[in-house]
Amino acid sequence: MVDDGIQDHGRRTFLKATGAAGAAAAFSGAAAATPGRDPGPKEDEVLVGVSAGADLRQTVEQHVPGNAEVVHQNDDLRYVAVKFKGSDTARENFKDAITKRDHVKYAEDNATFHALATPNDPQFGDQYAPQQVQSDQAWDTTFGDSGVTIAVIDTGVQYDHPDLAGNFGADKGEDFVDNDADPYPDAPQDEYHGTHVSGCASAVIDNGTGVAGQSNSTLISGRALDESGGGSLSDIADAVKWAADQGAEVINMSLGGGGYTDTMKNAVSYATNNGSLIFAAAGNNGTQGVSYPAAYSECVAVSAVDDNEQLASFSQYGDSVELAAPGVDVLSTSTETRGSYEQLSGTSMATPVTSGVAGLTLAKWDLTNNELRNHLKNTAEDIGLSSQEQGSGQVDAYAAVTTDPSGDGGDGGDGGDGGDGGDSTSSSVSGTLDGYWDYDDYSYGWNYSSPSQVVVELDGPSDADFDLYVNTGTTAAASPSDYDYASRSTDSQESITIDSPDDSTDMQVDVDSYSGSGSYTLTITEYQ
Incomplete structure (x- = not known):
């Protein structure tokens, strides 16, 4: 930030040369609730x-x-x-x-979020989701790995369900609604959404029982929505933070509502910075523009298609959609009081199908959360929809498992996010801010022509509050009052992810001290 009488530091330039050093820098290419607090929404x-x-x-x-x-x-x-x-x-x-x-x-x-499902009358029928995303072909390579954890942030899950129990470990999860360690549904007849979502991702494969999910990953349940299907912003944010602390490689959020909030933004940033990849439902209003939390850049927004690979009538769509998956009449596990299995529709179903494929992919390839995100997009199948409807395409388990991430290919969809390969380049700079009046501006020259994605990360002192601002497609310096993208958590760990960034001009980056002082490292990673 700039105060009157404080001299402007001027913009520094990121150098492309690996190991180059200049005067400025060197570069390379717990939650506790008060007893008695009411469960559920807290308006x-x-x-x-x-x-x-x-x-x-x-x-x-x-x-x-x-x-x-x-x-x-x-x-x-x-x-x-x-x-x-x-x-x-x-x-x-x-x-x-x-x-x-x-x-x-x-x-x-403390906004209220809701499970994003559009239930139909229960019907028993054959599954089509695993076949449509080619999980069944990927199973010739792997059924998945119990060392990969998928956290389901949702209503409670019937973790002793015969078709789920094998993929739940000793730690079943946490109940943030009732503030205890048992995420079992309070009212199984009404609270079935989380059980269905869990089965879409990881109902046990090849156990001779019921249905098959996409992967035999380990499931943990973060119960943040109550039997009404609603939950408070604080409970959901706490659950996301908890899931990241449990080491969940994948976090599934089949929920939405409330619009943009700083609390949820900070939670998904925390999870991303701690290595989790978050998949979130695009929304069920059938309108343009995805709902929050899917709209945060940290989250992979998933739209829903039917068994003819057409966009579901209820699915939201827009520039933020990154992947599509089956979400109409999806057969999965349900609470035993409802008959153990049923068909439901919604982007809530498409999201865990994608999460399950992510878990299956991690059983084969050792990938960071951002590498996994790009690999799934690079190997997605173009099913002929627009980029706003399918993002990079329908998630493809067989391609994700059998394609070496070091040379990603795939159809890539209409959106162009898939990229031509799996190459990336990273540059870093270190600096120091002296107090709330201080900031550093940088101008970053692109290494790739038309990069598929850029990730800007700030790692600053734990006892200070530094913020991160980015402008693209302009020569105007980014600042707290002029920015295209911002990350403003209450600490100094910030991250901004931009798909298909505007590379017509150098990217403008501002590291700003909201309060406190100390050293930081700014890292920019481009993906081709």
């Missing part, structure tokens, strides 16, 4: 984000009015939940006032 709460370096609870608590109280906090995501007993006006006044206080990064409603 009477405000979430307040506090910058690193400040006392989390005290910063907020001293400004909480008499008709409210702090009822929850997440130290890693650095937010507290303030519960109001009064009117909507009291909450709005508080949000307006608290954001004017030092060290307060944001204040937002």
Whole structure:
């Protein structure tokens, strides 16, 4: 940020030469809830984000009015939940006032999210999803690996289901709705969504029982939606953070609603920075533009197609869609009180099909989360839909398992995100910011022509709050008041992912101190 009287540092230029050194830098090419807190949606709460370096609870608590109280906090995501007993006006006044206080990064409603399913009348029929994405052909190579973990952030899961039990380990998961260690559904007749989603991903293959998921990956359940299918922003964010801490390589979020929130943005950034790849449902409104959390750049947005490989009438679509998968009349596991198996429709079903294929892929290839993301896109099948409808294409398990990621190919879809290969190049720079007034600007020259993706990452001090801003397609320096992309968590771990970036000009990057000082490393990775 720039204060009057503070000299502009000027933009530095990223060099393409490996190992080049200049005057500026060298380059290379826990959550606890207050007892008694109500489960499920929490529309009477405000979430307040506090910058690193400040006392989390005290910063907020001293400004909480008499008709409210702090009822929850997440130290890693650095937010507290303030519960109001009064009117909507009291909450709005508080949000307006608290954001004017030092060290307060944001204040937002504890929004409600919902499971994204469009249930049909139950029918028993043959599966088509594994065949359509060619998981059955991939099984000639591998059924999957129990060393790969898929976390299902959803309603509770009937983890003792005969067709799921074999893929659940000793740790079944965590219940963030009721604040205990048992994610089993409270009301299995009504709470079946998570069980169905889990089966789409990893119902046990080749066990002589029921249906087959896409992979025999280990499942863990983060129960963040209650029996009504709804859940609070804070519970879902806490569950995402928990899943990343469990080492889940894949996180499935078949849910949506609430719009953009800083709390969820920080949660998915945390998970991404800790090695998880998040798949999220595009949404079921049948409109252009995907829902949140799928719309965050950290998440892989998945649209739904039918058994004729046509976009489902309910599926949302748009530039953020990266992959498509079967999501109409998908047969999967259900709670035993509902008959153990049923067909459901929704982007909620397409998402775990994709998550399961991701798990299957990791059983064959050792990939980082970003490498996995690009590999699935590079090996996706073009099924003739527009890039807004299918992204890079329909996920293809056989191609993902049998194609060496070091030389990715595949049909790539209409969107061009697939790329011509699996090459990547990375450049890094180190710097120091002295306080809230300080910033560093960089101009990055592209290594590839028309790169498929660029990832900008900031690793800064744990006791400071640094933010990251990016402009593309312009020579204007990025800043907190002028940016195309931003990552503004409450700490100094930031990440921005841009698909098919505009490379008509050098990319402009701003590292800004919101508060605190210290050293940082900025890394930019291009994918061809």
